[in-house]
Amino acid sequence: MTFTRRILLRLAGALVAVPLALGAAAEARTVTDSAGRAVEIPDVVTRVFAAGPPAAVLLYAVKPEAMIGWVRQPRPQDLPFLIEAVRNLPTLGQITGAGDVVNVETIVAERPDLILDFGTINDGYVDLANRVQAQTGVPYILIDGSFAATPEALRLVGDILGVPAQGEALAAYFEAALAEVDRVLATVPAEARPRIYMARGATGLQSGTRGSINMAIIERVGAVNVVDSTGGGLVTVSPEQVIAWAPDTILTLDATFAGEVAGRPEWQTVPAVANGRVLLAPDTPFGFLDIPPSLNRIVGLYWSLTKLYPDAASFDLRAKIREFYELFYHVTPTDGQLDVLVR
Amino acid sequence: MSAETSGALGAATAPGAAARDAGTARYLAVLGVLAAVLVVVLIGAATLGPYRLSPAEVVGAVWRRLAGQPVERVVETVLFNIRLPRIATAALVGASLAAAGAAYQSLFRNPLVSPDILGVSTGAGLGAVTAILLSLPVFAIQLFGFVGGVATVLVVMALTGSLRGGNRLLTLVLSGIVVGALASAAISLVKVLADPYDQLPTITFWLLGSLARITSADLRAVLPAVAVGLVPLVLLRWRIGVLSLGDDEARALGIEPSRLRLIVIGAATMVTAAVVAISGVVGWVGLMVPHMGRFLVGPRFDRLLPVSLLAGAVFMVAVDTLARTMAAVEVPLGILTAALGAPLFVALLARGRRVWS
Incomplete structure (x- = not known):
């Protein structure tokens, strides 16, 4: 990110074409998650580990091609409603919530670009995120899962995953639904x-x-x-x-x-x-x-x-x-x- | 892993038969074999895990690390951030629980005693689940666990002190049972109050024991407390052995039984509370490993303690390796220690009838 680093990258690119592409892919940017944590993530995010079931749904909705596994295996009756590419992904277990606990080594072995969690934000979850991030070296993003904050969550995740248009489209659907709720309730x-x-x-x-x-x-x-x-x-x-x-x-x-x-x-x-x-x-x-x-x-x-x-x-x-x-x-x-x- | 362990233990008894007259020779042989088994188990554990690393890669990485050379980043993460701290912690937890169990069994002159006899694990459990209920950070959960364990034993001691007369040891054990029952009731209350989606799984997982989230920082945090407890046990191992002969015999040899008993209880409590705070409640080890030790070297505490330390470490590292490799997800330790420990225990009981005499 620093000026020196960019110069070095350009020098590398001037010397050989291939290292430029590698260097650009490895370049990082800093985002602020819902807990206010500044997290450095790769510019291009292609593999995401969902920390719990809510995060798995969020990831599937915003960027299904970035999924590397399920937290819980989809049931047979769920499969017709899921795209072909994600139906047979492995079940990896989860970091947060109820159910099977994933082995920390498994996270590293899957080589994710980042870990995404979606849900309640409190000291316990922030601490867990910091620990797993420090231990695995994988950036860990916490997204506020409260229902009212959903539009902000969708736009933030769309931005982090490099699909802002999708995040915006989902947020717009949610806001239209809320407007309809208020119209009916009135x-x-x-x-x-x-x-x-x-x-x-x-x-x-x-x-x-x-x-x-x-x-x-x-x-x-x-x-x-x-x-x-x-x-x-x-x-x-x-x-x-x-x-x-x-x-x-x-x-x-x-x-x-x-x-x-x-x-x-x-x-x-x-x-x-x-x-x-x-x-x-x-x-x-x-x-x-x-x-x-x-x-x-x-x-x-x-x-x-x-x-x-x-x-x-x-x-x-x-x-x-x-x-x-x-x-x-x-x-x-x-x-x-x-x-x-x-x- | 466990096959290797039990095979080596079996082998240890065969040369022991030749040296039955010389108990010391047998003791040293057992120590040597256990130490060798521990090394094998440690190396085996270091090469096993969901992230595939060949033994050569593991040895190479450790060698380069010791030599101060750079190690590939992902290997560095898997080996030095995740796997090795966990293996070291497993060894520490097993050794500590076994030592505390051996000390209590000698102290109470009863082989049915486990480190939880005075409620230390239950108290630690209560502290930890309360912290989980309050959604506190991991360090706070560990601190609450440690403080809860130590505080519970202090309450038991105070209660025993206030009940004058009668058999002191019996009063102590009964107080431990009463306070432990109260603490378990409180744990149940916390479970009822906890959010079943969010907190209850964490609580259940913690009460069954697991090293899934261990980092080297956790290990460093408890080492001083474990040392404070283990060092007196090691230094006083002769006197503790004399104490198990009876109070009058101990006094005849110039040992003040009640003071020594306090020291042993304090030391065993420190050790148990410290490891349970990071591992959760791991059952069976503190009861079973000292039995295995007695089967191998007899009831003398000065011999039982080192053997229990080594055997506890071997058993726990082997069990934890199973816990993290047998399924795609983590298996709680309490389930495995019971499932593996119970048959092993029965086999020991069937083979060694004069273990306690």
């Missing part, structure tokens, strides 16, 4: 907003507190989260507690729970179950509401508006989903696939 009075319980896991007894990253989208579409504690994370609750909360709508990503809840005695008196308002959100290739808490939730904004405010949501959900899949997942769903996704 027509729905506060007392008409649903009281929602988000059921996670096969038992449905795991949920998220108000303000947690996993509940961000529910709150953004104006629904009231019945889990009224504000710990900022996932919690396990009892069936009795759910009955006391009396949610009028239950949202879930778990097909087992959605299929069985009507037959489970302890859930019968919950208004949402009694009235058949248990809504199963699509989850291929990634969940519409959560799992992982990443860009995949953006399409969930349109889906939730349609399900929660059917009278006020006047847009074409099919068209919105098709556009999202084309932009973010680089595939065009067939009519048959769309029938399932709008359900």
Whole structure:
């Protein structure tokens, strides 16, 4: 980066043509990540290691050709919604979050240009990033994964990965979706907003507190989260507690729970179950509401508006989903696939 | 790796048969064989890993490094930033836990005692998971772990001191069980409070023990504490051996049992808390390796301690090498020490009936 170094590079280029190309490729630039860390990265980023599931979705959406592996292996039903080139990438494990922990040597062996993490930013994650970066010598970029900060995250990652137009296009889609959310919510009075319980896991007894990253989208579409504690994370609750909360709508990503809840005695008196308002959100290739808490939730904004405010949501959900899949997942769903996704 | 280890251990017993009368000769032979096995295991561990390096490359890189010559950058990273610090830490953790276990087993004159008898690992676990719950940096997790371990033993000692009369050792052990149970309850509470997506996996992984994230800085941070604990154990190994004969015998030889006991507890606590702070709770080693040691050289503590140190290092380096190579992802140490340790332990029990006598 320094003046001297550029002169040296030019000298090298004047002597031989090949070292110029190598030198340029190896030239670095400094970027500032969401945690305010100044990180030196190569000018051209072609191989990226995703630190956790949210980062894997972000990377796939912004620059799929830079993926070198999956954090978690895609399920068979996810494959039709993923481009050919990434379907058979190896599963490498992850640095952050739940699941298999990657061996630090594996990171080095994959020779990534940088490590990308997308999610909560706190002292623990900053420290982990600094440690892994120091140990492996691979630049480690932290991107703020809070739902509200998504546009900035997309533009920053687009810039870092050398695809600013793609980052901008995705950010614009997100901003348009938010504008639509505000348009719909303006027509729905506060007392008409649903009281929602988000059921996670096969038992449905795991949920998220108000303000947690996993509940961000529910709150953004104006629904009231019945889990009224504000710990900022996932919690396990009892069936009795759910009955006391009396949610009028239950949202879930778990097909087992959605299929069985009507037959489970302890859930019968919950208004949402009694009235058949248990809504199963699509989850291929990634969940519409959560799992992982990443860009995949953006399409969930349109889906939730349609399900929660059917009278006020006047847009074409099919068209919105098709556009999202084309932009973010680089595939065009067939009519048959769309029938399932709008359900 | 483990096949090499057990093979060499088996070989150590064969020449020992000829030298049964001369216990010292057998002891020295065992030490020599264990040291040789440790060297083999260390070299083997250094050449194994997800990033392929041939033995020649490893030896060459180490040689160039010692000679002050430059090493290829990626080899430098894999070998000197990742693999070797981890192997050294594994050796330190294994040796330390085995030494602490041997000291406690002699002190309490009971082979069922492990380094956690006074709640040090559970207390360290409580400190560490609290730091994870607060999303603190790695160094804070380690510090909380160390302080938690030491503090728990201090509470146990204070509790024992306040309960006058009766069998002191029994009171001590019971206090350790009570305080340890409280600490585990607190760990469970932290697990309930933790975010299942974000923090709980880290907590679970930590409680099963792992060296996946070890850096040379971690190793350097705990070395002083481990040394402070190990040096008194080594220097006092004769007296500790006398103590295991009984308090009256010790007094007859001019040793003050209660003071020596305090020193041993303090030293073993320092060692265990320090290594558990960076490795997480690694079970079984502190219970099983001293047993292996007794099987090889008998119950004399002055012989048991060096043998336990070496055997602990061999066992832990071998287990950690498995942990980082057997699957594409990391396997927690606690699972492997139990899965490998339990059958080995049963085999030892079946073969050596007079181990403790």
